[in-house]
């Protein structure tokens with residue numbers, strides 16, 4: 001029956017009315033009773049009793065997220081060429097080296113270009129780095145005219161002056177406050193960022209463009225990778241490059257992302273052990289928020305509005321959250337014992353701020369099992385009272401966005417764990 005439902009789900013066009021008629025629950029009283037899967041118990045009921053057991057349970061959990069949600073990403077068996085596009089040795093008041101490089105991924109005659117913008121603080125032998133995708137193009141995070149305007153497909157946006165799915169340079173620097181590079185560099189950290197649409201344009205294209213196009217020879221099935229997995233996969237290619245860049249501390253790389261890119265950041269850290277820290281900003285449903293709470297955006301709603309984000313099997317859990325063999329606390333647990341910071345915004349109810357916090361609480365037994373603190377509190381913290389254990393959390397005032405306040409906590413969290 002499950003298979004039949006899935007087969008039908010794959011071929012039926014998704015009814016837009018589902019998305020239009022959806023009424024989110026924002027009432028804590030109406031959150032249904034639910035039981036979360038125990039991260040420290042195998043699918044067969046056996047308890048995790050040793051570190052070796054946890055390694056096996058971790059693999060089992062990773063498979064569940066791959067097979068039931070994000071989809072299985074291919075191993076990278078192509079080539080990457082690197083071309084420097086620009087370099088400024090005196091960026092940010094002379095404190096940083098800024099570079100833009102084009103990473104050309106090539107496989108079986110197909111190519112995809114990723115244009116990466118990096119800032120490395122000067123006078124630091126090996127700088128820890130934040131690695132994160134941006135929503136509107138590299139040129140939006142700095143006023144520097146040398147930074148290219150992306151040529152990739154971009155969603156039209158009247159405010160940004162984006163028409164015909166092309167970016168324009170009218171909004172150069174418009175996201176400067178969302179990416180406080182000067183503060184990062186002043187505190188000894190670097191940043192590597194690229195426009196997420198370079199990796200995979202964010203629309204339902206039948207998985208024929210972006211990095212999916214490098215693997216058109218592979219037959220797709222209900223487990224195949226969606227766009228969130230593709231963005232995470234692209235982030236790993238950035239790490240392939242960063243590993244060889246002098247001045248980068250490859251042992252201290254933090255992946256960071258906002259919203260859909262926060263979902264991608266968490267998945268990137270789960271599949272790529274080269275990340276030793278992850279930061280989720282308002283990642284919500286499919287990110288840090290517990291699916292079983294059905295508060296704000298739900299599994300059905302996300303699969304309906306964004307049919308290309310996850311794999312086909314995830315649609316089976318539309319309105320069937322209790323049948324999920326895992327929940328999002330286990331995505332956090334997959335990152336243990338590494339530090340993870342989860343940030344919510346009080347008015348961003350769609351992303352279920354409390355559900356994001358409860359995920360960290362429910363991941364904590366795994367951290368403790370590995371001898372780490374995890375989340376130090378179990379009561380939802382007050383507004384703008386950040387909590388920083390191995391798992392960190394804050395809920396700030398205001399709505400959906402990655403703001404200066406959020407970054408200040410990330411920098412403190414990085415200082416706490418890395419200095």
Ligand code: GTR
Nearest residue numbers: 258259260261284285297302
């Ligand atoms: C929303 C989506 C969320 C979140 C957000 C974003 O429309 O429902 O899951 O990802 O977009 O990425 O800004």
